[in-house]
Amino acid sequence: MPVIEVENLRKRYGERLAVDGVSFRVESGEIFGIVGPNGAGKTTTVECVEGLRAADAGAIRVLGLDPRRDGAELHRRLGVQLQESALPDRMQVGEALDLYASFYPRPADTRRLLEDVGLADQRRARFGRLSGGQKQRLSIALALVGQPEIAVLDELTTGLDPNARRATWDLIEQVRERGVTVVLVTHSMEEAERLCDRVAVIVAGRVVAVDTPAGLVARVDAEQRIRFRPLAPLDDGLLAALPEVRTVTRNGSQVVVTGTGNLLHAVTSVLARNQIVAAELRMDQASLDDAYVALTGRC
């Protein structure tokens, strides 16, 4: 059952068409990613979903509600994390969370939530004294404090170090396990690949693809590439004769083989039969990054 339905959304700022006919559906309980280049219309799209902006045209239903008309009801059931930090410097972490908790009918346990985002020790710290990562985690906590049915997170892990990023990803997975639908606006393909069930790619105000991360990767007809350094003389013809192999090239002492299908198995079998040990064996496969670059047309 879809909890968010966007049909043919359009939004214009003056002369510039920011969103040009965006449509997608988010199913209950999934983590739905929205990716795309800067200025593609991602943030405008989610702002329309949150009811912060009025669309010029198109229909939006969130939990069956019209975000502009039923804003009061929607904001009780939808949690939002905005890109920028938005608290006064002198407000304490615990105060901010308790204050926001008081806005909702059934708030989360704020102490527990602070522990979940790793800010339990900063409860009495002032917002202005927090590091960028801590501010980010507090804004995630604020998005979740009302126990929302849908959480919209914009640039979730921008500015976090790798450890904090992984901890945040774990947190989002826990949130999903509680049945919360998550909409994730992100630049990070690693993040989308790790977390999202489905991803919408938005380019220049249009959705160019909606699919699972694996489905998006499969769309780019990418070649596999294997590199290694043979420790014994190798006749390139042995590899070139394989049906899986397309090209064999030498790069100094390194052999580079490209091809399709079960390339790795075919190549290593030949090497094993000829008792050639392959040092520094590497294999490159298409990733969501490649799919993204191909879909957004920047290759």
Next chain:
Amino acid sequence: MTGLPRLTLMELKLFLREPLAVFFSVLFPALLVAILGSVPSFRTPARDIGGLRVIDLYVPIAITFVLVMLALNVAPTFLATYRERGVLRRLATTPVRPLTLLAAQMVMGLGTAVFSVLLVLAVGRLAFGVGLPRQPVGFALALVLAAAAVFAIGLLLAAVAPSARTAQSLGSVLIFPVMFFAGLWVPRAVMPELLHRVSDLTPLGAGVQALQDATGGAWPQPLHLAVMAAYVAVFGLLAARAFRWQ
């Protein structure tokens, strides 16, 4: 308005964490009265100021100082910071309307103003025998109009300033001429004729005189009430037009 009591309490807490703002808008005006009142010659009636004492003149001046600090320093800085930081926008995604935060800020400011004004009146009355307003209704009217006039100017400042920092510096700079014409350095009673006339047309020049007249038992002069009302109307309208939520 959901959240108004909680937000007002929070605004008060945040205000109390700004030591300079608290000092200048709450303690300093009362302190000014205490310091001036401790000069013996300021406690004796003087003929050149209509038989009043200097300390009698400075109680209304200290009251307008409360208003000017809250309206031109505290309020614009808070509002511009909230807009710059996206606090109002953040609030728009919760069940609480951003307007509630502005209301909370206003309730907090009014409460602080009433407290500080009472403090000034109490110090004047208890320490130096300055009479309480003999025309309380006129006094209250003058106070409300004076507060609204400078607050309207402060709102316009918050609306047009590109950043919180600019709002704060513009406000601080504006405080000098406004308080000069209110008589902080040279009380109106001893201003030269021309200066006195200009002062009549400034929000707090008119405000001080209206408070002074009501303290003595007279109804504030129509000119001064009209001047303050004009500031409220003109600046209030401009501010309402210029204000942006984000």
